[in-house]
Amino acid sequence: MVVGTVKRSEKANRGVELIPASAEVVARAEVPLPLGVVDKVGADLNTRLDHRVLDLRKPAVRAIFELRTVMLAGCRDAFLRRGFLEVATPKLLRQGAEGGATLFAVDYFDGRAYLAQSPQLYKQMLIGAGFERVFEIAPAFRAEPSDTVRHVTEFSSLDAEVGFIDSVEDVRAILEGVVVDTFRFARPELERRGNAYADRIPEPTTPFPRVSFAQCMEWLGRPGSETDLGTEDEKAIGEHVEREYGAPLYFITDFPTAIKAGTFYAQRQDANPRLTYYFDLDFKGLEIASGGAREHRVDRLRQNIETAGLDPENFAGYLEAFRFGMPPHGGWGLGVDRMVQVVAGLSNIREAILFPRDRYRLEP
């Protein structure tokens, strides 16, 4: 622990240096360190993550988490100014919310529970409770077997839901507004802190481009196709949008019902039931959010659950929220880690997470 005087210095990297008056050893450190902390970020990512505490000492790495702190502060501010309540929905569930194979099972006393993959059903139920506008920023869990730069088993999810919408456009307008306000808040605040990522904060204009799924398929040379978008597809679409609109952020709209059959809460379009009101928000070729207008009419919702091959009996608590009056509503889920990743220009989502978790990594 060094106590001294901070002085301006032309030579020092950050413009100041500390002239020590006294120094005290508060705890001894072993040498050598298993990972350098003053050199550039050079080591292989796995080695860095094995010694994550030392890796995080590098100013360039620490700056990612300052960026994240500032973006989350801007984001919450944007929600509160729009009249949203912050909510905390349960992560321990009796049933897997949306079914599927990526659920983690928990020993729950003498029975079983599952970890929430998303707060989807609960935030919709809160619309039925009359909360009207809710958001949540919380961990979500997916037993994702893939070992890619995009997949982790625990991630930070920013979810919002809005009642009494006129159409899905209301949802997209709020989402793009929150994103733009977050960036506007973050840039000067990061500059003030001397954070190197300040310059990387985009300054997009609204409305973001809206590109239909069908249009994307034409760009990809698969006109009329109803197969879902892959990683490479998303990248190619990002390049198309960059060329045509010069925009880093854009919506992909009107996903076909055939692709989203499992997404039972996605409302089918009135005029064309082959399409849903489901959308993605992509950021430079990476999906960072998906959302849509939800089916609020309980009969159709029950039917969608059955069509998805699920049993409405398992959704009794969810459906009850719809049986006693549910307004039209919609919302989205946004991957906080992904948004930080793209802003910071990181090649692997693990770099945007302090202690990332995947199939092979539960430590440190």
Add this chain to the structure above:
Amino acid sequence: MVVGTVKRSEKANRGVELIPASAEVVARAEVPLPLGVVDKVGADLNTRLDHRVLDLRKPAVRAIFELRTVMLAGCRDAFLRRGFLEVATPKLLRQGAEGGATLFAVDYFDGRAYLAQSPQLYKQMLIGAGFERVFEIAPAFRAEPSDTVRHVTEFSSLDAEVGFIDSVEDVRAILEGVVVDTFRFARPELERRGNAYADRIPEPTTPFPRVSFAQCMEWLGRPGSETDLGTEDEKAIGEHVEREYGAPLYFITDFPTAIKAGTFYAQRQDANPRLTYYFDLDFKGLEIASGGAREHRVDRLRQNIETAGLDPENFAGYLEAFRFGMPPHGGWGLGVDRMVQVVAGLSNIREAILFPRDRYRLEP
């Protein structure tokens, strides 16, 4: 969905009434409702929680969650102004952080993981990473078999950790400062929103009273005792403090090492190793936070882990953060739900949680 004009009204409860111009049925509601939504909060809590979505429609119930939103906003603001970074530590762990029987086990691909009971070890590791001041507000999980008004299996934990402290007093000063700032932020904001809980926000002065564990034992008629405080003890201490200091919030300090042996990270006092720097923050007879100065010297920490009957090998990742330089530090964990409960004057912690979880309740 009713569209109309809002007009001042002497007769109306909230001073305004809506004169409808048009009305549209957006989704039919079954009748009768399983739970009244306009009458007073009268039903038994279990019935209310069984139909929580309808229960939450009552303005008096909804107001609890507006109070919670506002308190969390004030709290984050207090942290950011004090230079804290917001962090997200993993909830899926290889090892149970602090051992103990209240861990939930998760099937993790071909192995097992455990749900975090607290971010304790990770926030300390971040001090070793040079983050200096961190906070996190996130779910925590305890396989708590007790079925009381105080116990749930999933709760919101507000954790903070601070490096380079001179003594545990630094930690208590920051904690009481954050609590007071939270209240100061919340009161006018709740008044602005017409929230009935605005008047219940305390206006405590700092410093909060500090009462030693030994003093509490004298009050309780068990001088010199080193048995931990029970629920009734906490209530009695709260009444003593109210009489002697007229203060709703107070610290209980200097817990005996004999009680906190399992809390291996709690630093023992230099002058008297029979005592620790562990403290509780109580609010009107209910413990809402506990914290302390931590053991930052790796040899003593390893020894504490062994004394607690645990194997240091299982804490290799945690201990690595201490081997390469760790400053003196301390922090606390505060139960958000409990704080909301006491402010709102609720008799059961479940009322402060949207969809509470306990041994017997995983739904809705």
